[in-house]
Amino acid sequence: MSDLYFGTDLFDEFDRLHRRMSGAFGGFPTSLRSTQNGAFPHINVGTTDESIEVVAFAPGIDSSKLEVTIDKGLLTIAGERKQTDAPAEAKQYARERFNGTFRRVVELPQHADADKVDARYVDGVLRISIGKREVSKPRAITVH
Template identity: 50%
Template sequence: MFRSSADLFAELNRMQSMLDQVFPSAGTGIRSMAGASFPAINVGTTPTAVEVQALAPGLDPSRLEITVDRGLLVIAGERKSDLPPQGERTSVYANERFTGRFRRVISLPEDADASRVDASYRDGVLRITVAKRESSLPRRIEVN
């Protein structure tokens, strides 16, 4: 009835392996983020804007596609591989960096103004600022 802790851990490892086979994308850690979550993003607000930072090193900024439509901010593009082509004298032992096409969709708040969007790319970070509508900003009312 009682098992040693080594048996228990062996059984837990076996169960984890089975789950990994059934749900391969349910892994944790930085390696599991590649593909489905590239680029990694931070989204926040200030009193006057929605700020988005996409951590996307190795991109050609002229090839990025950034659109705003129906309250959704879409960041799309492609990151090319920097690896040498495999041949007789080259082989790759590890390739953990995401390459290929990507697309991230961010839902914007109702007070975001789609006509006032600014984007810049520097040091591998894409910064997008979506201004808030003037009508949604607080304003001071003078009393006469």
């Protein structure tokens, strides 16, 4: 039998502590998977042997309003999505579509080559392909 006694459920205390810590640090995501709710655009990041692939889902944007930059290992996707409201005489009861300026920053792996970038925006999807440096690509080594 344990000599320790807690007046409340220990797991409830851990849950309470977790909620307090999340509230204190909620504005600072620690990774891509823990971004703030409502981050725009939503993105997927993957890799092939040759490149790092970033897919950003950003419908309703003029491609000339998109800005993609890489600086110091950070990929930045910025732009603006114009408001497309109902006619002026219509009363609006709900609004779920994001309008306005946005900026999304993704940390890239060290082997990303900023000189080998291709970005295409088709049907509301921005596809960014970032080449890998030659030294980081997998290679077969012959054993003698």
